[in-house]
Every structure is written in structure tokens, then in C-alpha cells.
Amino acid sequence: MRICNVMEYNYQQLKNMLATRLAQDRIFTEEAQLLAYGTDASFYRLIPKMVVRLKDLDEVIFTIQACDQLNISCTFRAAGTSLSGQAVSDSVLITLTDDWREHQIHDDGHKITLQPGVIGADANKYLVSFGRKIGPDPASINTCKIGGIAANNASGMCCGTAQNSYRTVDSMKLVFADGTLLDTASEESIVAFEHKQPELISGIKNLCTDVRNNVELAQRIRHKYRLKNTTGYSLNALVDYSDPIEVIKHLMIGSEGTLGFIAEITYNTVIEHPYKASALIVFSSIEEASQAVTALAKDPVSAVEMMDGRAMRSVADKPGMPDFIQHLNLEAGTLLLESHASNQATLDQQCNAIMQTIAQFNVIESIAFTTDAHTVATLWGIRKGMFPAVGAVREVGTSVIIEDVAFPVENLAAGVRDLQHLFDQFHYDEAIIFGHALEGNLHFVFTQGFESPDEIQRYGDFMDAVAELVAVKYQGSLKAEHGTGRNMAPYVELEWGKDGYALMQQIKALFDPRGILNPGVIINDDPQSHIKNLKPMPKADDLIDRCIECGFCEPVCPSRTLTLSPRQRIVLYREIQRREAAGETAKSAALRDVFEYQGLDTCAATGLCADRCPVGINTGDLVKKLRTAKYQKFTPIARWTADHFTATTKMVSVGLKANELAQKVLGEKTVGKVTNGIRNLTGGKTPIWMPEMPTSNRHQPKNTKTHTGVNRKVVYLPSCASRTMGQQADNTDSRPLTEVTTSLIKKAGFDIIIPESLADQCCGMPYDSKGMTALAEQKSQQLEDALWQASEQGKWPVLMDTSPCAKRSIEQFTQPMEILEPTGFVLKYLLDHLSISPIEETVMLHVTCSSRRMGLENSMLELASACASEVIIPEHIQCCGWAGDKGFTTPELNAAAVHPLKEQVPDNCTRGFSNSRTCEIGLSHHSGIPYQSILYLVDEATA
Structure with missing residues (x-):
């Protein structure tokens, strides 16, 4: 008890110290926040005592020094996609704000300097114009961050051991356990570091000498690192380098936050070949496939992905899969091949050479090398669909576990067979094997429950057997690319031997003598640590039970920096359900109270998370379902508005007119002060007021005829927003959207058909977003009937001038009508009848979440680029967070979602464009420039 009290006192002391430098809203100590952040992609859970979000290097140094002073442990977290438990903590969890996204490109793209918060895919995006990329290519590259990529020495399908972080690091900026800073690119910093840390420098020199004198250990290290290996520390640094700074730099790669903090890394980039081709080859057996892998090692292959028979069967029933997959037996072994080249002729030669090698073996099915984008996507969809395929069929309450080993390539077939025997022995009947065959790197995926001691024991016994098989029998690596974490910590000594493990303990003691950095990871004296602190996965709701908490959804979530990400919403909701099932009523109620705002009120429910989720979970669907109860008391009012929609929109128009009048009479500042004072x-x-509030739309669209004798028609449905809302008062082009749209359509020579009872029409989205499904379906059906009639039973296309309405209608309608939002309609129907003269202007472009989900990002950019000399799509804004009416009722969601926008607007840019009238209000407010529909841009640029 006394120790507990002392620690509580220390944490309070730490909180007080941090509060002198950090904003209060970046120090989390509330239960719900700690639980939400205490989850990563692994099957472990530790609840931190404190979570801090740090915005710059000074804050990191200050926080580490404060923890060191109070002897409090801390763990660094990047994206939390790690699978081995290295990003969870029961002490202080250090996370980073979005301020850590800076990058610098050097030497024509041959080097790139990155802060740890840069997402891996963004780093490659910055290098595209140079024909370069970073070496590491983990499967999670669209989500994982550079800090995690380097700290875990993450690799992937193509990078192998030659292009991982260890091999391509140029320099680093590091913070050590006592707060000391080292910039390995600065001679001045190196000299200062050597002066301040003489014990660390001399200790590294001694370790290098000891390893070189231990011939057997040095040979073991070289053998281990001819394989992919992330088990333990990067001991190859001690044989590859003699300069202590180089050793330190390379030891930090793969150290999983246990030796220090990577504040910046400069990579030597690698070539991104523009020409690529893929092929799928099925062999009669794993042995045949493995022999082919050995032969292919001499050929120009960039990736060789192996899949066993069970893996192929797991995706056989997925849409778009080749028919022959359904008929493969479990003995078959499949290779997915990819070759890269700088030109088509070279690529063709390489593919021919590879196929000549393959011809030596017993091939039973194949898809020849192709560059067709659709076929290539289908082939890689097979490989990428395997992990989620297991996750999607697992029993509720079980976890999906993906293990990651490497065999010497010459033992690959035997290793696969032995793993399959272990699956049978321990009754993992659903387990599948796939992996990066050129490196002998195999992943195996299975499901595991941890609800009973027997199940935990089964998993423990299985891992013992796997460790013995891989590390002892075949002298392979137990973790090839996923990091040691807590998962393999008990087996590090088994793999490396007593002298190798002792060396790692010495490294840890040199870098972190007080043991405060990520304790329990890599170095762990508890032989049972891998079967402790296991994450519960209770049944919560069919909509989310398949969630594996990987975090792939997080980068696209507009509320992730305000309250919760989709993963965190699911974590909290699962805990609520667990508590209720356990009879913990008071605890459940307390968490529900927090979840009301953090989980429900601040979710935009856009569904972008579903597009990133490996198993297709739309967390917004759960939120809308839960909102049904929340908004139940408002159903009578909502029903009245649905039945009297014309009157409802008239009331909105009256309100907008009153706002206009008040601004003219009282002035903008007074109106804002009074309205927001009432709020x-x-x-x-009550709704918030902002200067960008729209005027009232007084234009009424009408049926038109061109009298050209050309039979071109379109049904035009202005959304309820564009029917009622005009532009903000200070827009250069003050015409309402309905007027601009009709102008553009007429300009292209189309007749306009306006549906009957237009003022009463609505796609149903305002009701759907609040969980009022019946009313939403009522309005959607009403609209479908009106459009079916107006389009003459689908004869004419239907234009909806805002993308969210178009998307919902496409999803809900049952009649065969062509529904288009502005971009799709202009590109398909109008441009052929218009002459474009691009305006000499830089413009901003916001691609709405609905447009992204419809796959229109490139189309919107294409259209905008045809109409303006320069188009900028700002980074890191996937959804503006306006979410229907939440911009008025929960404006902090909109503010958080578009926080990076204003700083990305160039000085010479005065306008922005999008395709949703309500989204444009928030974009205008937070960018400092007015946003309008992209139809304004097209109308201005065409004749």
C-alpha cells in the first residue's frame, strides 16, 4: 500500500510538472481517455496512468526528464499499428500531436528527412516526382508513422533486408533516457554528446570489442541477419560498425522505444520503378513452390509472396477472385510475383526470364504477368485479403493473431510443413500461412480466445512449440518484421543464446540505466509475460464485433484529435458492454456518460473508416444505431418536418433572410455576439453563428428547353441545402448554386427537367445521421419515385448538386437510374459540349468524404485542373467534419477536422471549391477564403 501511495504521489507530481509546460487538454488522466489510448493493434492491453500528447522536441525532452527525475516509466506511441505489444503501457504513454509532420527533401530526392509523425505513405507521396521512395514498405504504410517504422525496423513485401530502415538510415536526431539530445548529422552535436555521455560511448566501444573477440557469437549475428530479423536489438550494429555514433544510430533502429526517442530520421531513398507487372502461379505443392522460390532468387523479381492452400481457400469466395481458386486443394502452394523496371522493354525481358525459370516446375494454374491495373489489383487483393479473411470469420470474443517468423530459405518448405503440423496438433484449424518468400519470411494467422485458463495454456504451449521449431530446429528468427514487443520477449534468449541475450541486457543498461523506457519490451525477465495482460474482446454489437483494433481507420477520422477515433470508439463501447454483462452497472453508466459526447456527438459518421478497415467496419453505422435511442424524444418533431418538408425549408429560408437583415441593420459583430451569447x-x-453564414437563396430553378433541336436532357435535383442557401455575403460570385448550375447546363445545350414537388424532396440524410432510419427511408423512397417519373423511368441522367445526397441516393435507390454529383456529371455529359479556357489562378480543392467514398478524388482533381492553372488539395483533411448540421451544433468537430487547412492556403490563393454546400461553410470559416461548388469554377472557365 505504501509503495502504491508513493507512486500515486509521483504521478501527481509529474502531472503538476507537466502542467507548467503542456496545455491541460494534452494531459489525459480520465478513465475513458486512458482506456481508449491504452489499446494498440496487438492482443495485449495495459491501461496507462497518464497519456500526454506532445507537440515539439522541447516538450519531449522536458517530459522524459520529468519521468527520469521521478523514476516513472514512459512508452512512446506512434500510430499504434504494432502487433507485438510494444506500444502499450501501464505508466505514462507519450503520443505526438499532428505537429510532427515536417519533411525535407535533399539531393534531388536521394535523401529525405522526416519527423516521426509522418505517415509512411505520405513520405512516398513527397518523393513521387523524383521517382524515389523510402525503403521500408510495411503493409500498414497508409497508417503507420515513420517513428514506428524506424523503431520497429518494419519492412514489407519488397524491401527485404537490403532496403529496410537499418540499411537505408542516413542520420537521426535522438533523445536519450536522461533527455540528452544527439543529432548524428551534426559534428557539433556529436562532440557535445561524447562529452556528456562518455560512459555510453566507452561502453559501446567495449561491446564492439567483446563481440569481435567472441567469434562464435559474431558468426551467429551474421547468420541471423542474413535473414529478416527483429528479435531483440540490432546486434549486427556491433559487427557492421566500429564508430560508436554509427553503432548507436543503428542500435536505435528496431529498439522499439526502449533505448530512446527518434525525433527525426533521414533516409537514403531507393528507386521507385515506374513499370511493374504481376503474375500468380499455383504449384502442385508447397515443396514445388519453395523450390521455385530458390530458383527465382537469381531472377529480377521484386516481390515473391507465398500462400499455402488454406490461405487461398480463405479468400476463394471473395468477389472478383479467379474461378480456379475455389477448386484448389490444400496441398497447393501459390506464388504472387512482381517485377519492376525503368522501361517497358526491360520489364518484358524480366518477365520472360522469370517465366522461363517457372517453367521448370509443376504449375497447375496461373495468371501470366500483366500490367493491367484491374487485374493487378485483383491479384494483390488476394494477398491483402487473407488477414481480414480470418478476422471476418472468427468467433466473437476471440482475437486474430498474426505471427511473423523467418526460416533460412533452404528450409522454407520444411518450415511450412512443420508449422502446418503444429496447427493440427494444437487445433488451430483456421490457421493460414503467407509471406515474403524470398526472405523465408512467413506470417501465420489464427484466432485465439483468452477467456479461459485452458485457452491461455493452449496458446502458451503452442508458442513454446513454435519457438523451438523456428529458433532451435531451423535457427531462424522468431520475429522477422513485427518487432519483439512483449510477445516474443520471453523467447529472445532461446533464439540468441545466453551470451547474445546478455549482450542485449548490457545494451539496455547502457542506454537506459534506470530502466524507465518501455519496460517489459524486448528485455523481460518474466517467462510468462507473453500470456499476461491479454486484451478482452467481448461481444458488443454485430456491426463491430469483427474489429481487430488495428487502427488502420484512424488517419481518415475527423474527430481523432478532438475526442476519439473509430478504433477508440469501439474500445470504449466494448468496455461498456463488458461491464454491463458483468453486472458492473455503476461503472458502465459512468462510461456511457462520457461516451455520449466523445463517442456519439462528435462522430461525423461519414463511413471513411470502412474504406480503410481490413474487415470493412463502418463505425458510423454503430453510432447512428446508438443515436436512435438518443434522439428518440425528437422523433415526433422529425416526423412533422418529414411530412411538411416544404414548410420546414421555408422556415430555414426565413431564418437566413432574418440573419441577412440583422447583419445589415446591426452589423456582423453585433449579430455574432448576440447569437453566440445565446448559445x-x-x-x-442553439446553433453557432459565423460570418460565413449563407444568404437566402431566392432563385427557383425551372424546367428549360434549349430549342436547338438536340435531344439532350438532364433531371436536376437541387439539394435542400442549395435550394435554401445562397452564398456568403462577401463572395465575388453571389449567384446561388441553383442559378450557376442551370446556367452551366443550358450552356452545354441540355434541357433541364425539375422533379415535381421539388420543395418537398429530400434524400433522407438529415434523418439517417440521427438514427431515424424509418423517416430516412420514407424520404428516400419519396425522392426515388419523383426522380423515376421525372427521368422517364431512367431514360435521363439525374444531377444532384451536392455529393452527399448523390451518394446516399445511389446506395438507397432500387430503380435503374443514373445518379451523378457535379464532377461526374460535368466530366461525362457537359465537357464535350463546352470550350474550356482555364483561369490563371491558384485554387484550393476540398474532396468531400462522400466523393472520396465514391472514388471521385482523381476525377475532381482532373476537372479542377482543367479549369484552373494550379489546384491544391490540402494534406491530412479527409473529411471536413461538418457532417450535415454538426458544423452548427458541434462546431469543435469541424474545427478539429480542418485544423491543418489555413496554413496550407498560399498567399496568392483567394478561392476554394468543393461539392457540398454545407461543407463549404466550414471550409470558408476555417480557411480564410470563400469556398463554393466546383460548378462555379467550371462555369467561369467554360464557354
Whole structure:
């Protein structure tokens, strides 16, 4: 008890110290926040005592020094996609704000300097114009961050051991356990570091000498690193380098936050070949496939992905799969091949050479090398669909576990067979094997429950057997690319031997003498640590039970920096359900109270998370379902608005006119002060006012005829937003969207058909977003009937001038009508009848979440680029967070979602464009420039 009290006192002391430098809203100590952040992609859970979000290097140094002073442990977290438990903590969890996204490109793209918060895919995006990329290519590259990529020495399908972080690091900026800073690219910093840390420098020199004198250990290290290996520390640094700074730099790669903090890394980049081709080859057996891998090692292959028979069967029933997959037996072994080249002729030669090698073996099915984008996507969809295929069929309450080993390539077939025997022995009947065959790197995926001691024991016994098989029998590596974490910590000594493990303990003691950095990871004296602190996965709701908490959804979530990400929403909701099932009523109620705002009120429910989720979970669907109960008391009012929609929109118009009048009479500042003052008095129950509030739309669209004798028609449905809302008062082009749209359509020579009872039409989205499904379906059906009639039973295309309405209608309608939002309609129907003269202007472009989900990002960019000399799509804004009416009721969601926008607007840019009238309000407010529909840009640029 006394120790507990002392630690509580220390944490309070730490909080007080941090509060002197950090904003209070970046120090988390509330239960719900700690639980939400205490989850990563692994099957472990530790609940931190404190979570801090740090915005710059000074804050990191200050926080580490404070922890060191109080002897409090801390763990660094990047994206939390790690699979081995290295990013969870029961002490202080250090995360980073979005301020850590800086990058610098050097030497015509041959080097790139990156802060740890840069997402891996973004780093490659910055290098595209140079024909370069970073070497590491983990499967999670669209989510994982550079800090995690380097700290875990993550690799992937193509990078192998030659292009991982260890091999391509140029320099680093590091913070050590006592707060000391080292910039390995600066001679001045190196000299200062050597002066301040003489014990570390001399200790590294001694370790290098000891390893070189231990011939057997040095040979073991070289053998281990001819394989992919992330088990333990990067001991190859001690044989590859003699300069202590180089050794330190390379030891930090793969150290999983246990030796220090990587504040910046400069990579030597690698070539990104523009020409690529893929092929799928099925062999009669794993042995045949493995022999082919050995032969292919001499050929110009960039990737060789192996899949066993069970793996292929797991995706056989997925849409778009080749028919022959359904008929393969479990003995078959499959290779997915890819070759890269700088030109088509070379690529063709390489593919021919590879196929000549393959011809020596017993091939039973194949898809020849192809560059067709659709076929290539299908082939790689087979490989990428395997992990989620297991996750999607697992029993509720079980975890999906993906293990990651490497065999010497000459033992690959035997290793696969032995693993399959272990699956049978321990009754993992659903387990599948796939992996990066050129490196002998295999992943195996299986499901495991941890609800009973017997199940935990089964998993423990299985891992013992796997460790013995891989590390002892075949002298392979137990972790090839996923990091040691907590998962393999008990087996590090088994793989490396007593002298190798002792060496790692010495490294840890040199870098972190007080043991405060990520304790329990890599070095762990508890032989049972891998079967402790296991994450519960209770049944919560069919909509989310398949979630594996990988975090792939997080980068696209507009509320992730305000309250919760989709992963965190699911974590909290699962805990609520667990508590209720356990009869912990009071605890459950307390968490529900927090979840009301953090989980429900601040979710935009856009569904972008579903596009990133490996198993297709739309967390927004759960939120809308839960909102049904929340908004139940408002159903009578909502029903009245649905039944009297014309009157409802008229009331909105009256309100907008009143706002216009008030601004003219009282002035903008007074109106804002009064309206927002009322909002403050009502505790946020009334809408917020902002200067960008739209005027009232007084234009009424009508049926038109061109009298050209050309039979071109379109049904035009202005959304309820564009029917009622005009532009903000200070827009250069003050015409309402309905007027601009009709102008553009007429300009292209189309007749306009306006549906009957236009003022009463709505796609149903305002009701759907609040969980009022019946009312939403009622309005959607009403609209479908009107459009079916107006389009003459689908004869004419239907234009909806805002993308969210178009997307919902496409998803809901049952009649065969062509529904288009502005970009799709202009590109398909109007441009052929218009002459474009691009305006000499830099413009911003916001691609709405609905447009992204419809796959229109490139189309919107294409259209905008045809109409303006320069188009900028700002980074890191996937959804503006306006979410229907939440921009008025929960404006902090909109502010958080578009926080990076204003700083990305160039000085010479005065306008922005999008395709959703409501989204444009928030974009205008937070960017400092007015946003309008992209139809304004097209109308201005065409004749």
C-alpha cells in the first residue's frame, strides 16, 4: 500500500510538472481517455496512468526528464499499428500531436528527412516526382508513422533486408533516457554528446570489442541477419560498425522505444520503378513452390509472396477472385510475383526470364504477368485479403493473431510443413500461412480466445512449440518484421543464446540505466509475460464485433484529435458492454456518460473508416444505431418536418433572410455576439453563428428547353441545402448554386427537367445521421419515385448538386437510374459540349468524404485542373467534419477536422471549391477564403 501511495504521489507530481509546460487538454488522466489510448493493434492491453500528447522536441525532452527525475516509466506511441505489444503501457504513454509532420527533401530526392509523425505513405507521396521512395514498405504504410517504422525496423513485401530502415538510415536526431539530445548529422552535436555521455560511448566501444573477440557469437549475428530479423536489438550494429555514433544510430533502429526517442530520421531513398507487372502461379505443392522460390532468387523479381492452400481457400469466395481458386486443394502452394523496371522493354525481358525459370516446375494454374491495373489489383487483393479473411470469420470474443517468423530459405518448405503440423496438433484449424518468400519470411494467422485458463495454456504451449521449431530446429528468427514487443520477449534468449541475450541486457543498461523506457519490451525477465495482460474482446454489437483494433481507420477520422477515433470508439463501447454483462452497472453508466459526447456527438459518421478497415467496419453505422435511442424524444418533431418538408425549408429560408437583415441593420459583430451569447447561455443547445453564414437563396430553378433541336436532357435535383442557401455575403460570385448550375447546363445545350414537388424532396440524410432510419427511408423512397417519373423511368441522367445526397441516393435507390454529383456529371455529359479556357489562378480543392467514398478524388482533381492553372488539395483533411448540421451544433468537430487547412492556403490563393454546400461553410470559416461548388469554377472557365 505504501509503495502504491508513493507512486500515486509521483504521478501527481509529474502531472503538476507537466502542467507548467503542456496545455491541460494534452494531459489525459480520465478513465475513458486512458482506456481508449491504452489499446494498440496487438492482443495485449495495459491501461496507462497518464497519456500526454506532445507537440515539439522541447516538450519531449522536458517530459522524459520529468519521468527520469521521478523514476516513472514512459512508452512512446506512434500510430499504434504494432502487433507485438510494444506500444502499450501501464505508466505514462507519450503520443505526438499532428505537429510532427515536417519533411525535407535533399539531393534531388536521394535523401529525405522526416519527423516521426509522418505517415509512411505520405513520405512516398513527397518523393513521387523524383521517382524515389523510402525503403521500408510495411503493409500498414497508409497508417503507420515513420517513428514506428524506424523503431520497429518494419519492412514489407519488397524491401527485404537490403532496403529496410537499418540499411537505408542516413542520420537521426535522438533523445536519450536522461533527455540528452544527439543529432548524428551534426559534428557539433556529436562532440557535445561524447562529452556528456562518455560512459555510453566507452561502453559501446567495449561491446564492439567483446563481440569481435567472441567469434562464435559474431558468426551467429551474421547468420541471423542474413535473414529478416527483429528479435531483440540490432546486434549486427556491433559487427557492421566500429564508430560508436554509427553503432548507436543503428542500435536505435528496431529498439522499439526502449533505448530512446527518434525525433527525426533521414533516409537514403531507393528507386521507385515506374513499370511493374504481376503474375500468380499455383504449384502442385508447397515443396514445388519453395523450390521455385530458390530458383527465382537469381531472377529480377521484386516481390515473391507465398500462400499455402488454406490461405487461398480463405479468400476463394471473395468477389472478383479467379474461378480456379475455389477448386484448389490444400496441398497447393501459390506464388504472387512482381517485377519492376525503368522501361517497358526491360520489364518484358524480366518477365520472360522469370517465366522461363517457372517453367521448370509443376504449375497447375496461373495468371501470366500483366500490367493491367484491374487485374493487378485483383491479384494483390488476394494477398491483402487473407488477414481480414480470418478476422471476418472468427468467433466473437476471440482475437486474430498474426505471427511473423523467418526460416533460412533452404528450409522454407520444411518450415511450412512443420508449422502446418503444429496447427493440427494444437487445433488451430483456421490457421493460414503467407509471406515474403524470398526472405523465408512467413506470417501465420489464427484466432485465439483468452477467456479461459485452458485457452491461455493452449496458446502458451503452442508458442513454446513454435519457438523451438523456428529458433532451435531451423535457427531462424522468431520475429522477422513485427518487432519483439512483449510477445516474443520471453523467447529472445532461446533464439540468441545466453551470451547474445546478455549482450542485449548490457545494451539496455547502457542506454537506459534506470530502466524507465518501455519496460517489459524486448528485455523481460518474466517467462510468462507473453500470456499476461491479454486484451478482452467481448461481444458488443454485430456491426463491430469483427474489429481487430488495428487502427488502420484512424488517419481518415475527423474527430481523432478532438475526442476519439473509430478504433477508440469501439474500445470504449466494448468496455461498456463488458461491464454491463458483468453486472458492473455503476461503472458502465459512468462510461456511457462520457461516451455520449466523445463517442456519439462528435462522430461525423461519414463511413471513411470502412474504406480503410481490413474487415470493412463502418463505425458510423454503430453510432447512428446508438443515436436512435438518443434522439428518440425528437422523433415526433422529425416526423412533422418529414411530412411538411416544404414548410420546414421555408422556415430555414426565413431564418437566413432574418440573419441577412440583422447583419445589415446591426452589423456582423453585433449579430455574432448576440447569437453566440445565446448559445453560451443555453449550454450549446442553439446553433453557432459565423460570418460565413449563407444568404437566402431566392432563385427557383425551372424546367428549360434549349430549342436547338438536340435531344439532350438532364433531371436536376437541387439539394435542400442549395435550394435554401445562397452564398456568403462577401463572395465575388453571389449567384446561388441553383442559378450557376442551370446556367452551366443550358450552356452545354441540355434541357433541364425539375422533379415535381421539388420543395418537398429530400434524400433522407438529415434523418439517417440521427438514427431515424424509418423517416430516412420514407424520404428516400419519396425522392426515388419523383426522380423515376421525372427521368422517364431512367431514360435521363439525374444531377444532384451536392455529393452527399448523390451518394446516399445511389446506395438507397432500387430503380435503374443514373445518379451523378457535379464532377461526374460535368466530366461525362457537359465537357464535350463546352470550350474550356482555364483561369490563371491558384485554387484550393476540398474532396468531400462522400466523393472520396465514391472514388471521385482523381476525377475532381482532373476537372479542377482543367479549369484552373494550379489546384491544391490540402494534406491530412479527409473529411471536413461538418457532417450535415454538426458544423452548427458541434462546431469543435469541424474545427478539429480542418485544423491543418489555413496554413496550407498560399498567399496568392483567394478561392476554394468543393461539392457540398454545407461543407463549404466550414471550409470558408476555417480557411480564410470563400469556398463554393466546383460548378462555379467550371462555369467561369467554360464557354
